[in-house]
Amino acid sequence: MVDGTAPKAGSVSGAGTGRPGLLSWWRQLYLRSEGVRGYSLLSPTLLLMVFAIAVPLLLLFVASFWTQHLLDITPTFVFDNYLTFAEKDSYQKLLWRSLKISGFVTVLTLLLAYPMAYFIAFRIKQNKLMWIILITVPFWTSYLLRVFAWKIILGYNGVINSGLLTLGWIQAPLEFLLYNQFAVVLTLAHAWAAFAILPIYVSLEKIDRTLLEAATVLGDGPVMRFFRVTLPLSMPGVVAAALLVFIPTVGDYITPALLGGPKGLMIGNLIQLQFAKANNWPMGAALSVISLLAITLVVCAFLWFSKRVRTQNL
Amino acid sequence: MTLSGKAPKIGGLGLYAVFYLAFIYGPVLFLPLFSLNDSTFISFPLKEFTFKWYVEAFQSERLMASLFNSVKVGVPVAIISTILGTLAAKAITRYRMPGKTPMMSFLMAPLVVPGIIVGIALLIIINRVGIDLSLWTIGIAHLPACTAFSLWIMISRLEGFDRSLEEASLNLGENAWMTFWRVTFPLILPGVIASLLLTFTISFDEFILAFFLAGNEPTLPIFMWSQLRFPAQLPPVLALGSLILIASFVLVYFAEWFRRRGTHLESSSGV
Structure with a gap:
């Protein structure tokens, strides 16, 4: 669906303004690496998918080994349900x-x-x-x-x-x-x-x-x-x-x-x-x-x- | 498949296409038909023509409240998922990133996992964390699938136009941000509009996630579901259902038209 050969997005102007510290380091990294720029754009969506899909599905898997009596769920690892x-x-x-x-x-x-x-x-x-x-x-x-x-x-x-x-x-x-x-x-x-x-x-x-x-x-x-x-x-x-x-x-x-x-x-x-x-x-x-x-x-x-x-x- | 074997005869296949469209659209048309029928029983023969079920639907406070709830969920979900989908689509189509293909599959996963399983997974985690069920939880549940749809729409839009336009803008001295607003955004605007309309429709009509994650404020599909058991309550539900079907048909038709305009289909279709 996606070709891996996206051309360079072009260098962004103002590279390398020398502000010291962590911010400057991040800025350097951001400007130099296309991957970092891409992933920063992608990060909000990625976070959503992790917290609203991946983590719940993982917990679903864990919860399938729990047991329930009336209203009390016992979170111990047993194979009862299976x-x-x-x-x-x-x-x-x-x-x-x-x-x-x-x-x-x-x-x-x-x-x-x-x-x-x-x-x-x-x-x-x-x-x-x-x-x-x-x-x-x-x-x-x-x-x-x-x-x-x-x-x-x-x-x-x-x-x-x-x-x-x-x-x-x-x-x-x-x-x-x-x-x-x-x-x-x-x-x-x-x-x-x-x-x-x-x-x-x-x-x-x-x-x-x-x-x-x-x-x-x-x-x-x-x-x-x-x-x-x-x-x-x-x-x-x-x-x-x-x-x-x-x-x-x-x-x-x-x-x-x-x-x-x-x-x-x-x-x-x-x-x-x-x-x-x-x-x-x-x-x-x-x-x-x-x-x-x-x-x-x-x-x-x-x-x-x-x-x-x-x-x-x- | 045997039919396509007889392909050279346009007549046979054309006739099949007409039947197929009738199969797709026919069943749904019974909803508006019986919503205009003056009888609490949904059966033939038809009685008098009436608008009273529509009046009754709009007078039902619970029905109107659930309609409003669906809008309250659908509008923010459409806006947020379109923003997220657009950002992610830009990242995927414009940047070289390691692990892009598995990342795409991960982002598209919400479209494939059966809704009921996502629903109970979210219900369990929300219950463990101790959050009360409300319209918020429904909205959160709608976001992943809507975002995945938006991403899908926006990727085809971003892949559809000439990338040298963006490069020209960058070469002529605009920065990345201004290039996005002055070149990219106007070009993908039809996709953005389509995404807003489609994600709103999906959220508005979504049943199974809302079924598990609704608190004491039902969305419209949940309310309609609760009324399906009572035959006497059906005609007003049919009336509102018909309006919703018509509204979403119009909405989606425009969305699809916007979305597919200017993509590769246009050249071959001559629209």
């Missing part, structure tokens, strides 16, 4: 289900997004900007409301059921629409659509068009050309899109809480429960750490696999 997870089938099942649902969501989102990204990259000649904006705008707007819209659509008295009843096509509301894993997968695939399109679009846009011409000249039909040139060259975008969709959806809370019902709950709901009714914060921390580990494992396996596929193809 043992509980190893013993409880229901917990493991929930994590497994979360990974599975997110996997389905990722595949569905990519399959739906790819033709759209392809369309914008290769078929749209004018107003490309407008198309990109049209695709991305919903992503920035209220996630809660977008998910809730699906509850209105799939609900017992929702759009589909009441619509079909009014038309007289069904006699009683369809109950299989809401409160299951299908509803969760559909809603998540809808909510994360834009996240998948952009990276795929960028990698398609980058493809050198002369390569496609070359393939055509050398006798590849459109289908062969797509599978042998376009698709392989767009794989970096597909991989990025897969990660961008998979990682955040594993821990999703709103969608399974609103649309999942008991059969569609995910690990995020279990984590939240530890901070509400169950009131076992250290267990919640441990579940988070386990989820992060599981996500990391899946991502590494996926990256390794996609790299292998790509190198074999070349």
Whole structure:
């Protein structure tokens, strides 16, 4: 993303005014070293990320080894929470289900997004900007409301059921629409659509068009050309899109809480429960750490696999 | 992917694009539709047309208070995260620094870690330090992700313009500070505006962090969440939700337009 070859920012005027002491030493260092200047500009942001992300995540890891009785948290280092997870089938099942649902969501989102990204990259000649904006705008707007819209659509008295009843096509509301894993997968695939399109679009846009011409000249039909040139060259975008969709959806809370019902709950709901009714914060921390580990494992396996596929193809 | 195989026919793919847009936008349109329907039940057939849910929404004190709370959090978060994002983007694009690549990944991490995990991590540390939950804690929680988004926007903006303009200014005797204000800042201003609008929207609509870190002053998404359980309370929430959707669509459309204007896309799009 960033090239390491930034040209010199130019020497700042007034170097070396000889004021004695620490200030002068710092000034000399500041003016002489580009790295020091860069990091001083970066330091407020860096401090924020350290104190609002890194330190809390570290403490989360430490807290996952604590225990809680009623309201008292005992900060001693024990493996109780992890043992509980190893013993409880229901917990493991929930994590497994979360990974599975997110996997389905990722595949569905990519399959739906790819033709759209392809369309914008290769078929749209004018107003490309407008198309990109049209695709991305919903992503920035209220996630809660977008998910809730699906509850209105799939609900017992929702759009589909009441619509079909009014038309007289069904006699009683369809109950299989809401409160299951299908509803969760559909809603998540809808909510994360834009996240998948952009990276795929960028990698398609980058493809050198002369390569496609070359393939055509050398006798590849459109289908062969797509599978042998376009698709392989767009794989970096597909991989990025897969990660961008998979990682955040594993821990999703709103969608399974609103649309999942008991059969569609995910690990995020279990984590939240530890901070509400169950009131076992250290267990919640441990579940988070386990989820992060599981996500990391899946991502590494996926990256390794996609790299292998790509190198074999070349 | 099978569809793109049939790529040469513009018709098929174009038709798919229309369906896809309908899939993205369709579901959301039911919110404004039912917000104008004179019935507490959100179902067909539609009854009379009414604005009464909008009136009710604006008369609800708790709803208005939560709306105001969201603005109180969103405005400072947008300003601070845009300043931090711009400074960091300038450092990353203009200076040679050791360890730049891992630094970038670290700064972008808030976009990747699932929100619920950041939320409980912050809840635990805030609880241990002994700070009371309030709008402040929500604001602090929103800053990292918003700053990362701002950084991302500003990097592409700073990479997008001719660097020799800055060099010329420096060579002609302006110092670094004045060069920033007289050359760099006007050029990145569209990015700054886009960043302000987008980070505000993110903070304003954010649910999961606020869910864990709200004290007794709820932000709007938290208030709406609490109302979703009561069917009788839904229509005013739909009314306000529709207004928010429309407002954020307009806001984000302008932000995206500002942001992408003058970048590489322009030449190929002819806007």
